[in-house]
Amino acid sequence: MSDEVLSLAERKRLRAKKIKKHGLANIVTHWFNVASWAILLTTGLAMLANPNLKIMPQGYIDFFVNLFGGVGNLIQAHKVFGVIWVIVITYNVTLGFRRYFVPFARKRMLLTPDDITWFKLYPKKLLGRKVELPPQDAYNAGQKAFGYVVFLGTIAIMITGVIMTFSYLIPNELRWIVQWARPIHFGAVGMIVAGLMVHVYMAAFFPEEKSAFFSMFNGEVDALYARLHHRKWYEDKLKEEREYEMRVRLEEIEAHEQGTTEPEKPVTA
Amino acid sequence: MANSVKKYAFVIDPRRCIDCRACLVACRAENNVPIPNTRIWVYDQGVVGEFPNLAQQFVPYNCMHCDNPPCVEACPSQATYKRKEDGLVVIDQEACIGCGLCLPACPYHVRYLNPQTGKADKCNACLQRTAQGEAPACVATCVGGSRLFGDLNDPNSEVSIALRNAKSIKTLPAVGVDTGPNIYYINDLVDEQKLAITAPQIPPADTFYQKIVIPGVIAAVGVMFFGQAVAFAKQLRKGESEFDE
Numbered sequence: 001m002s003d004e005v006l007s008l009a010e011r012k013r014l015r016a017k018k019i020k021k022h023g024l025a026n027i028v029t030h031w032f033n034v035a036s037w038a039i040l041l042t043t044g045l046a047m048l049a050n051p052n053l054k055i056m057p058q059g060y061i062d063f064f065v066n067l068f069g070g071v072g073n074l075i076q077a078h079k080v081f082g083v084i085w086v087i088v089i090t091y092n093v094t095l096g097f098r099r100y101f102v103p104f105a106r107k108r109m110l111l112t113p114d115d116i117t118w119f120k121l122y123p124k125k126l127l128g129r130k131v132e133l134p135p136q137d138a139y140n141a142g143q144k145a146f147g148y149v150v151f152l153g154t155i156a157i158m159i160t161g162v163i164m165t166f167s168y169l170i171p172n173e174l175r176w177i178v179q180w181a182r183p184i185h186f187g188a189v190g191m192i193v194a195g196l197m198v199h200v201y202m203a204a205f206f207p208e209e210k211s212a213f214f215s216m217f218n219g220e221v222d223a224l225y226a227r228l229h230h231r232k233w234y235e236d237k238l239k240e241e242r243e244y245e246m247r248v249r250l251e252e253i254e255a256h257e258q259g260t261t262e263p264e265k266p267v268t269a
Numbered sequence: 270m271a272n273s274v275k276k277y278a279f280v281i282d283p284r285r286c287i288d289c290r291a292c293l294v295a296c297r298a299e300n301n302v303p304i305p306n307t308r309i310w311v312y313d314q315g316v317v318g319e320f321p322n323l324a325q326q327f328v329p330y331n332c333m334h335c336d337n338p339p340c341v342e343a344c345p346s347q348a349t350y351k352r353k354e355d356g357l358v359v360i361d362q363e364a365c366i367g368c369g370l371c372l373p374a375c376p377y378h379v380r381y382l383n384p385q386t387g388k389a390d391k392c393n394a395c396l397q398r399t400a401q402g403e404a405p406a407c408v409a410t411c412v413g414g415s416r417l418f419g420d421l422n423d424p425n426s427e428v429s430i431a432l433r434n435a436k437s438i439k440t441l442p443a444v445g446v447d448t449g450p451n452i453y454y455i456n457d458l459v460d461e462q463k464l465a466i467t468a469p470q471i472p473p474a475d476t477f478y479q480k481i482v483i484p485g486v487i488a489a490v491g492v493m494f495f496g497q498a499v500a501f502a503k504q505l506r507k508g509e510s511e512f513d514e
Contacts, residue, residue, distance in 0.1 A: 047346060055483070055487070070361075070363075070364075071346065071347045071348065071361060071363075071364040072348075072361050072362075072363025072364040073363070075346060075363070075364055075366065076363065164366055164368075167366055167367040167368070167387055168367055168386060168387025168388065169387070170367075170387065171384075172369075172382045172384060172387075175367075175368070175369035175382065176472070176474060178366070178367060178368045178369065179368050179369065179370060179472055179474035179475065180474045180477075182345060182368060182474070182478060183474060183475075183477050183478035183481075183482040186478065186482055186483070186486065187482040187485065187486060189486075190482070190485070190486025190487075190489060190490060191486070191489060193486075193490050194486070194489035194490045194492070194493040195493070197490065197493035197494045197496070197497050198493055198496070198497055201497035201500065201501060205501060205504070206500075206504070207504065207509065207510070
């Protein structure tokens with residue numbers, strides 16, 4: 001993927017080096033989201049009980065209806081967990097809007113010309129042709145696309161879910177709002193689940209993305225992975241590192257000029 | 270009483286109805302039906318028959334507790350269902366999400382949205398009374414004996430006897446769908462043309478859901494799942510290495 005051949009020593013050094021990719025707030029929000037989706041998706045699928053739909057087998061529906069002790073209880077549980085999910089996610093995003101959400105969106109989510117090229121070339125790679133993919137940001141174009149699906153889908157799911165949960169507050173003349181909320185809710189979930197198929201596979205099973213999977217626990221990826229898969233972000237990180245080293249060096253020199261400490265020998269990277 | 274499964278039905282003799290509407294009052298009192306709404310009706314069909322055999326015809330009317338109820342098919346949350354033990358079509362108020370799809374689905378227009386609860390409501394044959402072996406409130410209060418209620422599987426029930434002795438029996442079919450209604454009008458001159466029975470209506474939101482959203486989601490999830498399954502199979506065939514980069 002890279003334009004130059006990495007030497008073995010360089011690879012070993014990069015493999016051992018860790019770069020921070022995810023903050024604690026992102027990690028906690030991500031796993032809360034995972035737990036909520038596990039509950040809400042299983043109970044939600046069990047609610048698709050209409051005989052016209054035939055999406056889930058009757059045994060699956062019966063199991064969850066019996067587990068919760070009736071259709072009413074199952075729906076109630078879905079609503080309660082759903083409202084908790086809406087409140088927590090909204091709270092997290094609102095609380096961290098300026099510190100986490102805006103920088104995240106600006107630095108990592110904006111599409112660049114490289115992403116467009118990636119979209120053009122990636123299908124060819126899937127078909128088995130050898131192509132040179134352009135260098136990618138912290139998230140590659142596919143991840144960004146899934147990010148947009150999740151972001152827009154989450155908003156749609158939250159709004160329509162709240163509408164259906166509190167449908168008794170809606171006057172009878174506006175019943176069409178509740179009726180339209182259902183297909184939008186289901187459709188948005190469906191689009192995210194379609195993306196999840198790839199998201200979960202890539203993260204949990206795909207060997208090249210192993211580092212990305214563990215970064216969702218400890219926040220760190222190894223530098224070799226960053227260098228090979230997210231070159232632009234890696235370069236940015238190197239620049240940040242150099243700035244940091246420069247700053248520390250300057251402080252050391254200033255301190256030395258005031259005669260407090262000895263300057264260390266510069267560490268060559 | 271060989272058969273333990275009941276088949277509850279109403280038998281209504283319109284000729285005995287005097288349009289007193291005590292049944293409407295009894296129903297409202299029994300089931301807390303809010304004022305502008307009602308679960309049952311008495312239609313005035315006007316004068317029927319040919320001179321000199323004329324009659325002023327009143328048709329008591331409520332949920333038909335169909336054998337093949339379109340409202341059950343329309344309900345997205347299984348809140349409306351047909352009871353296996355006695356065939357009554359009832360609504361689980363806790364499961365109802367108040368979407369209102371069942372209202373236009375009913376060819377007989379017997380459903381309404383309760384403005385106090387925001388949920389669908391209709392005749393449930395006074396489940397709380399029939400469970401105790403009593404007749405529904407409208408039947409118990411009917412002064413002319415126009416309304417009868419009972420188990421058709423029991424040959425000695427009031428309704429079975431009434432049907433055996435009837436001069437004529439008529440059910441009201443829906444348009445375009447065989448609902449199998451369980452109100453039997455006997456000795457009647459009921460004109461179903463005047464009762465505005467329709468075909469089940471599906472709102473555009475539900476058509477969109479069934480025709481576009483569900484096939485779209487199934488296709489999208491299916492393609493993605495298939496894609497990752499192929500990739501995963503390839504990966505396993507290739508084997509694992511310590512140095513995947």
